[in-house]
Amino acid sequence: MGLVDIAFKFGLILIIFLISLVVAMYSTYAERKIAAFFQDRIGPNRAGPFGLLQPLADGAKMFLKEEIIPTNATPFLFIVGPSLAILTACIGSAVIPWGQQITIGGHIVDLQVTDINVGVLYIFGVVSLGVYGVMIGGWASNNKYSLLGAIRAASQNISYEISMGLSIIALLMLTGTLSLREIAEQQHGWNWNILRQPLGFLIFIVCAFAETNRTPFDLPECETELVGGYHTEYSSMKLGFYLFAEYINMFISSAVMATLYWGGYNYPGMDWMLAHTGPTIAPIIGVVVLFAKTFLFIFFFMWVRWTIPRFRYDQLMDLGWKILIPLAIANIVLTGIVSATLTHFGY
């Protein structure tokens, strides 16, 4: 690995980090605009043209608010909570392949930070770690509403992680690899996994909603019952980190869904593009395509949020344990039978 490669890699990490932050920032704007559209309002329109500077104004407000650490809180853990939340949100992007190999000035660069051979499991690890930010913050606040929110988050995440893992197993039976790069490569030319795993994708997206604490599963911050949920006691940028982490999680899980099921950076007419525009432009179009798919999923997240009301807590648990897990296991069995039959008859 030469110095130039390291420089490219470093640049890539920096760019992905910045993109995650910018996407998260403008997701808040998009959310408010979309909410306004769904409710027949105008939405933010004062800061800049069409209110485009609104996220910057919000950010400045967050930074300038007073930092409050409650007297009875555990100060160190109170700060660790939001830090952990934003950290786990940001490290998930390391294994996502953003595009094919790109040639920049004679250098071949992987548009992926690292291609570890257990990439899918890495994503799972990061997701399961994410709950600690919420739990530690909620407990350290020393407030019963925060604690209840934290406990809801923990049980919700653990319950839905199971069905998420089971839905992924069915996918892995078809791909035969845990590397996200190889999974993306396999979907070249309309071999998108959504066509082979529609049920698996449905389970996965429901679980993704639960894991990112989005409506209809945003019970941890259910304001009608718990004031503000786990971040009741938080103010200033520590609150900002929690809110930001949610939007980054949404971005990363959208990118993961696009990569695992919707072909990743593959698009129709890819080979023609590569032959006609060369190895620099074509991968960039692939990146743009992946981002377009990701943004569609983010829009879907918001669309659902402003359409479907929140679940009750027992309904949430029933859905997770009594419907999604049996369904996911049935999906695994079905996938096994179908792929074994197809192999038997020589497809």
Next chain:
Amino acid sequence: MGQGYFVNINMSTFYFIAFLSIFFSILVITAKNPVHSILYLILTFFTFTIHYILMNAQFLAIVNFIVYMGAILVLFLYTLMLINLNKDSEPVKPFMVKFAGVFGGGILMVALAASLKSIGASNPVILQNPDLGLVKNLGKVLFNEFLLPFEISSVLLLSAMVGAVLLATKDTKTA
């Protein structure tokens, strides 16, 4: 970055991580607050994950990360947060129990020291296949050589799960 990178990594990294493991495990048993104790336990398990990566057992590392750090310890933390342990609810143990505990611990230490004395110089275990920990190889080994123990342990886990469900719903009137 080849696999060799992980194998040839400097010994000093191992010693540093081993030191951290022992350090955090001591903090687990000395921490006054049970929630802090669990948080140290999480850090201890995280150092175990690094140990597995140093040994090139990537699958074991990530499973340790997901299952132990991500699920089991979350449940530990969950339970401890709910039962609200503090000084008032802590049972006061009689002097004799404390004495018996110290005495038993002392005897265990003597026995361990005696058995350690008779052990010769360290006998390093040589790894036959450095790539054994990768998912593909591990799966092949588990489902060929060790299929029977693997299946039996899965039955064991299943029976434990069924038992837990049975215990939880024993009283049909209140359930």
